[in-house]
Each structure stands twice: as structure tokens, then as C-alpha cells.
Amino acid sequence: MTExxxxxxxxxxxxxxxxxxxxxxxxxxxKRVLRRNLLVDGSRRENSAEHSWHLxxxxxxxxxxxxxxxxxxxxxxxxxxxxxxxxxxxxxFVFDQVNAETQAExxxxxxxxxxxxxxEDQAARAxxxxxxFEAGATPEARFARAVDRxxxxxxxWHNEGGTWLRFGVTRTEVMAKVKLISEGSEALGSYATxxxxxxxxxxxxxx
Amino acid sequence: MTExxxxxxxxxxxxxxxxxxxxxxxxxxxKRVLRRNLLVDGSRRENSAEHSWHLxxxxxxxxxxxxxxxxxxxxxxxxxxxxxxxxxxxxxFVFDQVNAETQAExxxxxxxxxxxxxxEDQAARAxxxxxxFEAGATPEARFARAVDRxxxxxxxWHNEGGTWLRFGVTRTEVMAKVKLISEGSEALGSYATxxxxxxxxxxxxxx
Numbered sequence: 001m002t003e004x005x006x007x008x009x010x011x012x013x014x015x016x017x018x019x020x021x022x023x024x025x026x027x028x029x030x031k032r033v034l035r036r037n038l039l040v041d042g043s044r045r046e047n048s049a050e051h052s053w054h055l056x057x058x059x060x061x062x063x064x065x066x067x068x069x070x071x072x073x074x075x076x077x078x079x080x081x082x083x084x085x086x087x088x089x090x091x092x093f094v095f096d097q098v099n100a101e102t103q104a105e106x107x108x109x110x111x112x113x114x115x116x117x118x119x120e121d122q123a124a125r126a127x128x129x130x131x132x133f134e135a136g137a138t139p140e141a142r143f144a145r146a147v148d149r150x151x152x153x154x155x156x157w158h159n160e161g162g163t164w165l166r167f168g169v170t171r172t173e174v175m176a177k178v179k180l181i182s183e184g185s186e187a188l189g190s191y192a193t194x195x196x197x198x199x200x201x202x203x204x205x206x207x
Numbered sequence: 208m209t210e211x212x213x214x215x216x217x218x219x220x221x222x223x224x225x226x227x228x229x230x231x232x233x234x235x236x237x238k239r240v241l242r243r244n245l246l247v248d249g250s251r252r253e254n255s256a257e258h259s260w261h262l263x264x265x266x267x268x269x270x271x272x273x274x275x276x277x278x279x280x281x282x283x284x285x286x287x288x289x290x291x292x293x294x295x296x297x298x299x300f301v302f303d304q305v306n307a308e309t310q311a312e313x314x315x316x317x318x319x320x321x322x323x324x325x326x327e328d329q330a331a332r333a334x335x336x337x338x339x340f341e342a343g344a345t346p347e348a349r350f351a352r353a354v355d356r357x358x359x360x361x362x363x364w365h366n367e368g369g370t371w372l373r374f375g376v377t378r379t380e381v382m383a384k385v386k387l388i389s390e391g392s393e394a395l396g397s398y399a400t401x402x403x404x405x406x407x408x409x410x411x412x413x414x
Contacts (some may be wrong), residue, residue, distance in 0.1 A: 002247060005364050014341040020268050025365070027264055029259045040209060040235040050238045053260035056287045057234055061227050061329065065219075070372075073280040080263045080283070097215040098402045157212050158232070185406065191216040191224060198214045 001026065021194040023117040026087065031161035033086045036093045036167070039151040042159045047069050048083045051151065055079040059147045065187035066143040074078050074129075074140045075147075082133040082144065093151065094177065097168050097202055107134075136183075146184025149177050150192055157195055161204035171196065223326050230324040236294045237291065243300045243374070244359045249366045255290045255298055258358065262286040266354045272394035273350040281336075281347045283355075288333050288349065289340040292317035301359065302376050302386065314341075344389075353391025356384050359400055364402055369409035375413040378403065 008014055031049040039046055056079045063072045068167045076090040083091075086108035092098060100110035134143045153174070156162035164174065174196055182189025199205065211228035231382055238256040239256055246253055270279045270403045290298075295317035299310045318337055322330040339348045360381070363369030371381065389396025406412065 002365060003404055005405055007398070009398040011397050017394070017398060024261070024268055025247050025361070028261060030251070031246055031261075032248070032250065038394045039238055040232050041239070047240070047257060049257035050254060053256045053263070053287065054231070054235060054238075055285075056260070058231055060265070060287065061231055061325070062283060073283075074261075076280070076283060076387070077267060078286070080260065080267065085328045118268070125361065134211060137356045149268055153226075154232070158209060187216070187219045187224070190218050191214070194210055194214040194216045198212055 002028075015143055020122070023114070023122075024143040026114060026117055026121065029087045030084060033083075033091055035091045035152075036157050036163045037148075037155045038162055040155055040158045042162075046155070048084075048086050050071070050081060052083050054149050055144075055151060058151065059144065062147060062185070062188060067139045067187045068156060070139045070143050075144045076130045078128045078133050078140060078144045080146070081129050082148070084114055088113060090100075093167070095150075095163075095167060095173055136180075139184075142184035144184070146188050149181050151186055153192055153195055156204065157199055161199070161202070164199070164204050165206075170207070171200050171205040174199075174205065209235075211263060226324060226326045227370060230321070230329075233294065233321060233324055234291055235290060238291075240298055241295045242298045242359075243370045244362045245366050245369055246366045247350050247362055249369075253362070257282070259287060259290050262351075262354050264359060265358065266351065267353060269392070272392045273347050274392075277350050278348045282351045284355070285340050285347060285351045288336050289323055289355070291333075292337065300370070300374070301356075302370075302374060302380055325393045341389075346391075349391035351391070353388040353395050356388050357395055360384075360399055360402055363411065364406055368406070368409070371411050372405070372413075377414070378407050378412040381406075383410065 001023040004018045030049055034045045035048060035051060037046055056076050059075045059079055060072060074111040089106035092099045103148040111127060115126045119128060132138055133144055136142050150178050156164050176193045178196055180187060181192045209232040210226045224274055240255040241252045242255060244253055263283050266282045266286055267279060290339060292314040296313035299306045322333045325333060339345055339389060343349050343352050361369050380388055383401045385403055388399045
């Protein structure tokens with residue numbers, strides 16, 4: 001844990017501010033959590049912080065493909081906080097069935113430690129957004145998840161198969177993720193389907 | 208320029224979608240733009256994409272320190288797009304007066320190339336947000352700039368002087384940035400002032 005500087009700001013509730021700083025200093029560690037997939041240009045693995053940024057940008061850019069009435073500001077906020085639990089739990093590769101079994105438990109423990117660094121009202125809000133994302137029961141959460149699922153597909157296509165080829169993923173396994181994209185956005189689901197068809201023709205999946 | 212996959216998604220305006228994809232694939236390059244400052248843990252230099260994510264998170268966490276009526280959703284959106292011009296223009300160190308002279312011109316050229324990758328309506332929106340940030344004439348832009356200025360100060364304090372010591376920055380130069388923070392948020396300005404006082408006592412500035 002990185003403690004905030006021992007300074008006193010005048011005219012501010014310093015206890016509250018220090019809780020916020022403690023959370024933000026800890027959140028900085030998300031920049032060191034590596035995902036399996038590469039950047040689009042293939043130069044290195046992506047980290048979860050820069051991934052979260054690109055998702056926020058993607059959600060806004062693709063806003064018109066969300067079901068009518070979807071609150072894109074809430075989607076953005078959700079995407080900004082949704083990966084913070086990976087600071088403790090690490091990134092779980094989307095096709096890793098062994099670690100997927102313990103993922104929920106590890107992420108819950110991470111949420112229990114990380115969000116309460118914030119003042120109570122803000123901790124509750126962050127937790128709520130993360131749980132909403134995980135449950136995928138609202139249009140906002142389903143759209144956020146669609147954008148999150150599409151991103152590594154784009155990176156894989158542009159890396160000539162990327163993690164699909166490297167870790168021997170089948171078309172059937174990928175199509176299960178495409179289904180989740182379609183649940184959040186018909187248009188993005190349609191695009192993901194076309195992308196997977198093309199990737200299949202190019203031999204990017206394990207037979 | 209990375210071209211989107213040559214695929215056709217049914218039920219979608221593919222020309223429009225491809226323009227959006229072209230922009231998002233290009234935006235991915237922000238992950239490779241390095242800033243001068245280190246991560247809070249000092250392990251490596253920060254890139255502009257992960258920096259933008261941390262700013263979005265900080266703006267929401269510090270929302271209560273923005274002047275009443277500030278639209279934090281707009282601040283968040285602004286912070287998500289504000290550094291994209293660095294893909295072409297590079298990051299200009301905040302105390303680099305030589306490159307600061309050409310910075311505005313380089314960034315304008317970058318904006319002229321990058322935002323029009325998007326469909327026209329979205330390009331106009333992104334350009335407007337970037338120009339609003341640069342002009343700093345609205346409460347949203349001033350608050351976004353305050354959060355952006357505070358971030359490297361935190362990183363420097365936690366790296367025992369960081370870029371201040373490394374590049375021989377004086378207290379007077381840093382106080383000019385603190386003034387900008389105060390213009391966006393009285394509370395964050397007060398905190399930045401206390402932080403600089405403490406950094407000065409620790410010998411983190413050039414005399």
C-alpha cells in the first residue's frame with residue numbers, strides 16, 4: 001500500500017481526501033497488470049489500464065450501436081472501474097477454464113480490499129458499478145461487456161490470429177463470446193460474426 | 208494507418224463502422240506514447256493511454272472538488288480524448304519550453320489528421336472536446352486540466368522528486384502549474400500547494 005504524502009491541505013476534509021488518494025495511488029498498479037493479448041500493432045502485451053482507456057473511447061465511439069436509451073455515461077464510468085479488481089486478482093484469460101473457476105472468488109476478495117479504500121459513499125458506488133458489469137443484467141452492463149469482448153478480437157485479427165492461434169482457441173469457443181457481444185449490441189455482434197468468419201477462412205483458429 | 212478487416216457486417220452501415228474502426232485502431236497507438244514521468248511505483252515511464260485512464264478515474268473520484276454544476280461526464284469524455292493528438296505530436300514535457308513553442312502547431316496538425324478518421328459528426332464532437340480542453344475556458348476544461356496537472360505531481364512526490372529533480376525544475380516553475388490547478392479546483396489547488404511545500408522541504412526542486 002502506498003500512503004499519500006503526509007501533508008495538510010487547508011479548507012479540505014483531509015481524511016476524506018487521503019482516502020481518495022490512497023485509492024488512486026493503489027489504482028495506479030492496474031498499469032502493471034498484463035493481459036494475454038497484444039497491442040493492435042503487435043509490439044507488446046497490453047496492460048489493463050490502457051485497455052480500460054481504449055474501452056471507454058470505444059464505448060463512446062460505438063454509442064449508436066447500444067440499444068436505445070442506454071446511458072453511455074454510465075457505460076463509460078463502468079468501463080473505467082471494471083478491471084480494478086485485477087490489481088489483486090490478475091487478468092484471467094477469457095479462454096482459461098482452469099483459472100475461470102477461481103476467478104469470481106479472487107475478484108470478490110480484490111473488490112473487498114480495493115473499493116473500501118475510498119470513502120464509504122464512493123466505495124459503494126464503485127462496487128455497484130463493478131457488480132453491475134459482472135452481472136450483465138442491465139443494457140449498460142451488456143453493452144460494456146460487448147465492447148470489452150470485441151476489443152481482443154480486433155487485436156487478434158490484426159495480429160494474424162494472436163492469442164487464438166497462440167493458445168489454440170477453436171471457432172466454437174470464440175463464437176460463445178460473439179454471442180455475448182450480440183446480447184449487448186446487435187450491430188457489434190454482427191460485426192464480430194463477420195470478423196470470426198474471416199478469421200476462420202484465414203486459419204486463425206484451432207480445428 | 209491500420210485498415211480495418213475487409214469484412215461486411217449485415218444490417219450495419221459498413222462505411223460508417225469502418226471509419227469508427229479506423230479511428231479506434233489508430234487511437235491504439237496512444238499506448239506507445241511515453242511521458243516523462245514514471246508510474247507511482249517508479250518501475251517505468253507512463254504512457255499516455257494509461258495516463259488518460261487514470262485521469263478519468265481521478266476526475267470521477269475528485270468530482271466533489273469541481274465547482275458546483277460542473278458536468279463530470281463531460282470532463283470524463285474530455286479526458287478520454289484529450290491526449291489522442293500525442294499519437295502524432297508526441298508528449299511535450301510540461302517544463303520543456305523549447306518544444307512548447309511548436310507544441311500547439313504540432314498538435315493542431317495531429318488533430319487535423321486524427322479526428323477526421325471518424326464519421327463527420329463524431330469528428331466534430333471529438334475536435335470540440337479537445338479544443339475545449341486546450342482553451343480551458345469552461346469549468347469542465349479547467350477541472351480536467353487541474354486533474355491532468357496534479358497527476359505528475361503525485362507521481363513525482365512518490366518517486367522522491369522524479370522528473371522535478373531529474374530535469375532540474377524549480378519550485379517557481381511548479382508553482383505556475385499549481386496556479387492552473389487552483390483555477391480548476393480550489394481544493395485540489397490547496398492540496399497541490401501543500402504537496403509542493405513538502406516536496407520543497409525534502410529538496411525535490413532545483414534551487
